[in-house]
Amino acid sequence: MSSPAPTLDQVRALAYAALLDHARRSDHAHALATLMRALASLTGAERWLWPQPPDGDLSMPPIHARPPVRGSVPPGAAETAWSCSHSGTVVGELRVPLPDGLGIDDWGDRLMPARDTAAALLAGLIEHAGHALPGSLALQRRAMHEAGTYVWEWDLSTDVLGDIDEGERLLGYPMNTLGHTQADWDRVIHPDDKAAVDKAFDAHVRGEEPMYRAVYRARAANDQWRWIEERGRIVEWDRRGRPTRMFGTQTDATLLRELEQAQRDRLAAEAANSAKTMFLSRISHELRTPLNAVLGFAQLLDTDPALAAMPAQRRQVRMIHEAGDHLLAMIGDLLDLSLAEAAHLPIHLQDVALAPLLESCVxxxxxxxDSAHVSVHCEDPDAGAAPEHAAVVHADPTRLRQVLTNLLSNAVKYNRTGGSVTLRAQPADDEWHIEVQDTGHGISPADRARLFQPFNRLGREASGISGAGLGLALSQSLTQLMGGRITVQSKLGVGSIFRVSLPAA
Incomplete structure (x- = not known):
């Protein structure tokens, strides 16, 4: 009388035993032989496993196992052949007789754990034999390693991590230095993250989450903390419903976390910049209203015939007017700078002829x-050029004039008595260089690094020269909005050249 056909749990137990055998020995052939003998003993029928390397080399011998006694398969039973696929590639064929009283589909379902395990072990055996295996686990793991992802297997009953060497490689440790259990791996997890990892695992065990997922910091071999994203799923339970085996992956998420943090920082900076722009827009409106009244009354006083005989009082009224104009210009520059930094300042790009614009700026x-006793010269960029080669840039004429007048004003203010300022434009490939050259005192390399910072006057606050330190910062922002750039060349005691480079029309 034949014994009953093996159950799914029995076949799964054999497959698990073969995997543990391989984990202990790292011997694919021995684990396969163990699996085939166990299957033959369980069913009482012969078992054949035929390797099928993808490169077509059929020289590998089949793995054959005979049972000690006959079991659930009667003599002369029809043989069934099941392909064994690993990672989408057929690596072999399992040939087994059909047990008595069992349909072929039901038999195939019961054999599934053994077929999957045989395929995984056979893939390793084929690869170790030197055969090409494009769809093999090793090839996939190499691809995963390149992407910073590693595989792990955990036997919960023994706490053994079958692939802890993957985690060691991820963190830069030599093999066999961390240990072989989950408890060993826990020691590299950041203490502040351990509770969250345990919580995620417990939620998966209780069935609250279909997959275990945790993101935590782990100490690498260089003592730096790296972010690890870990995913896994319990694949086997014992009869009491306790998890016994789990598979998963680990991914180096350090770069992703850094990018996410940079994104959060950028959004926070944009929000702060937007709030600053809104504040400056409102405050400038509030300041301009009373300031315009001050300027208006100063103009009225300046035209009052009663002040004609009082030159000292008229001079004081004009000082009020000049200070008000300066404050109004400062408010405008501050608002423009804020809008430019937030990319909210309207820019109207068009073809701009440089010759007349440079002349108007000078x-x-x-x-x-003239009041500073500094001479200003403008070199005609179209001198000697054919009409079709006239100097024309693609820019916003109003903003370009604002940039150049800022640079010219600085070149005059920070020049020396009897010095000179030259404005010129020169072609260079697909752009034009507009240069403002002065014969001032020059700028040191240390100061050049802070040149375009708002409100930074490089220690000239007590020089008696008017200014708020906004002109260069605003000029740089406006030039960048027009698709250009500002560069500086300077030599102490000789002077400086501020170059505005803009696309040619």
Whole structure:
């Protein structure tokens, strides 16, 4: 009388035993032989496992096992053949007789754990034999390693981590240095993250989550903390419902966490910048209203005939007017800078002829230069050039004029008595370089690094020269919004060249 056909739990237990055998010995052939003998003994029928390397080399011998006694398969039973696929690649064929009284589909379902285990072990055996295995676990693991992902297996009954060497590689440790259990791995987890890891695992065990997922810090071999994203699933339980085996992956999430933090920092900076812009917009409106009243009354006083005979009082009224104009310009620059930094300042790009614009900028600053005893020169960028080669840039004419007048004003203010300022434009590939050259005192390399910081006047606050330290910062932001850049060359005692580079039309 034949014994009953093996159950799914019995086949699963055999497969698990073969995996543990391989974990202990790291011997694919021995684990396969153990699995085949156990299957033959369980069913009382012969078992054949035929390797099928993907490269077509059929020289590998089949693995054959005979039972000690006949079991659930009667003599002469029809043989069934089941392909064994690993990672989408057929690596062999399991040939077994069909047990008495069992349908082929039911028999296939019961054999599934043994087929999967045989396929995994056979894939390793084929690869160790030197055969090409494109879909093999090793190839997939190499690809996963390149992406910073590693595989692990955990026997909960013994606490053994079958692939802890993957985690060691992830963190840069030599093999066999961390230990072989989950308790050993727990020692590299950051103490502040351990509770969250345990909570995620317990939720999966209780069935509250279909998958275990935790993100935590682990100490690498260089003593730095790296972020690890761990995912896994319990694949086997004992008869009392306790988990016994678990598979999962580990991914180096350090770069991702850094990118996420950078994204959060960027959003926070944008929010702060937006709030600053809104505040400055409102406060500038509130300041301009009374300031315009002050300027208006100063103009009225300046035209009052009663002040004609009082030159000292008229001079004081004009000082009020000049201070008000300066404050109004400062408020405008501050608002423009805030809008430019937030990319909210409207820019209207068009083709701009440089020759007339440069002449108008020089004319604007000539009165300031004359009072400072500084000569200002403008070189005609179209001199000797054909009309089709005229100097034309793609920019916002209003903002470009604002940039150049800021640079010219600085070149005059920080020049020396009897010095000179030259404005010129030169072509360079697909752009034009507009240069403001002065014969001032020059800028040291240390100060050049802080040159475009708002409100930073590089120690000139007590020089008696008016300014708030906004002009260069605003000029740089405006130039960048127009698709250009500002660079500086300077030599102490000789002077400086501020170069505005903009795309040619």
């Amino acid at each position: 004319a604007w600053c000539r009165a300031q230069a």
